[in-house]
Amino acid sequence: MRLPLQITFRHMEPSPALEARIRQLAARLDKFSPGIMHCHVIVEAPPKHQHQGGLFGVRIDLTVPEKEIATRRTHPIH
Numbered sequence: 001m002r003l004p005l006q007i008t009f010r011h012m013e014p015s016p017a018l019e020a021r022i023r024q025l026a027a028r029l030d031k032f033s034p035g036i037m038h039c040h041v042i043v044e045a046p047p048k049h050q051h052q053g054g055l056f057g058v059r060i061d062l063t064v065p066e067k068e069i070a071t072r073r074t075h076p077i078h
Helices: 016-031
Strands: 005-010 038-044 057-064 067-073
Parallel strands (some): 005 038
């Protein structure tokens, strides 16, 4: 990816292991579109998250020439 990847953690402490995995997977996006100009990944723990192993939401915002793509994934329980 040409531009730096931006990763944001909300309602949780940043995780170096999770950040490394996100960077690894984001690098694979170049196979699908080498013109990606910006990628922002937001990982969000539900409010009042009290223990590990919980359900997290993930949002990915991509900017490609002349378009913006946004996707969100949450657990079906929410």
